[in-house]
Amino acid sequence: MTDMRDVLEARRLLASHLPETPMWSYPVLNAVVGARVHVKHENVQPTGAFKVRGGITLLARMPDRERGVVGYSTGNHAQSLAYAARLFGVPCSIVMPEDPNPAKVAAVEALGAEVVIAGAHLGECAGHARELAERRDMRLVSPADEPEIIAGVATLYAEILAARPGIEAVFVPIGSGSGAMAACLVARAIAPSCRVIGVQSAQAPAAYDSWRLGELVTRPVKTVVDGLATGAGFASTQAVLRGGLDDFTLVDDDEILRAQRILLTEAHTLAEGAGAAALAALLARRSEFAGREVAVVCTGGNAGPAELDRLLAA
Numbered sequence: 001m002t003d004m005r006d007v008l009e010a011r012r013l014l015a016s017h018l019p020e021t022p023m024w025s026y027p028v029l030n031a032v033v034g035a036r037v038h039v040k041h042e043n044v045q046p047t048g049a050f051k052v053r054g055g056i057t058l059l060a061r062m063p064d065r066e067r068g069v070v071g072y073s074t075g076n077h078a079q080s081l082a083y084a085a086r087l088f089g090v091p092c093s094i095v096m097p098e099d100p101n102p103a104k105v106a107a108v109e110a111l112g113a114e115v116v117i118a119g120a121h122l123g124e125c126a127g128h129a130r131e132l133a134e135r136r137d138m139r140l141v142s143p144a145d146e147p148e149i150i151a152g153v154a155t156l157y158a159e160i161l162a163a164r165p166g167i168e169a170v171f172v173p174i175g176s177g178s179g180a181m182a183a184c185l186v187a188r189a190i191a192p193s194c195r196v197i198g199v200q201s202a203q204a205p206a207a208y209d210s211w212r213l214g215e216l217v218t219r220p221v222k223t224v225v226d227g228l229a230t231g232a233g234f235a236s237t238q239a240v241l242r243g244g245l246d247d248f249t250l251v252d253d254d255e256i257l258r259a260q261r262i263l264l265t266e267a268h269t270l271a272e273g274a275g276a277a278a279l280a281a282l283l284a285r286r287s288e289f290a291g292r293e294v295a296v297v298c299t300g301g302n303a304g305p306a307e308l309d310r311l312l313a314a
């Protein structure tokens with residue numbers, strides 16, 4: 001199990017690859033929310049999302065990395081692996097589901113990785129990726145079930161809580177749950193009174209229902225928010241979230257869109273849907289957090305063309 005020592009090691013390792021991301025508070029946003037809100041800006045990572053912390057940590061520690069890596073992802077995990085593979089000069093192939101976000105495909109290819117389109121959804125991609133990895137003797141990298149990825153992602157929460165030890169709650173969007181799991185590990189170790197609150201789209205509630213019911217369930221994926229579009233609870237992350245997550249909030253896709261617009265106008269920040277979900281959850285629970293000091297993680301800014309159209313439509 002990943003512990004604080006692993007996180008601190010990852011922090012040292014990442015220091016030579018990624019600067020600490022900014023965390024800003026915006027007076028107009030505070031006024032809209034009615035709380036002291038800190039926005040942690042993972043949208044400014046070189047890949048536009050927090051996952052690159054995990055990808056670099058994994059590849060930096062992988063002993064036989066010349067073999068190369070195979071991943072499966074709707075986009076941001078893909079870019080993370082592709083970025084890290086390029087950094088360390090190793091081959092990388094990514095399996096993506098049919099009808100992928102074109103911006104994310106272009107970004108992965110521009111990083112020099114191969115994109116293989118196979119499977120109707122992420123679950124099917126996993127099978128194709130496993131086959132490809134076996135055939136080419138490359139290492140299959142799971143989006144969540146990798147201790148190095150968790151340690152790398154956890155550096156994000158270490159940065160938040162080191163910069164603002166008084167934060168009372170941190171809102172974390174959940175897809176596979178790796179980010180939230182990392183948040184729980186860090187909060188428990190260095191800020192036990194800080195609540196970790198998960199957020200998912202009501203249009204794809206598999207992680208939420210798995211957490212609430214205490215068993216892994218699958219649910220239909222109807223959300224347009226691709227970072228949160230997971231159809232099943234993940235065993236490895238749910239095991240930690242079950243006891244570690246203080247609360248979990250569902251928000252509708254249109255509440256997420258509204259939060260995206262607020263980030264755009266009040267925080268001059270372009271967030272993809274998943275990157276605005278944390279703010280959407282805070283807005284949904286604003287009476288409970290009135291006047292409190294909280295962090296929302298803007299996990300990513302990779303909005304595709306269709307999403308940008310929705311965002312800018314009146």
Ligand SMILES: *Cc1c(COP(=O)(O)O)cnc(C)c1O
Binds near residue numbers: 050299
């Ligand atoms: C992957 C991702 C999430 C969800 O993170 P998990 O660790 O899979 O729960 C949230 N936001 C963005 C932008 C992502 O890329």
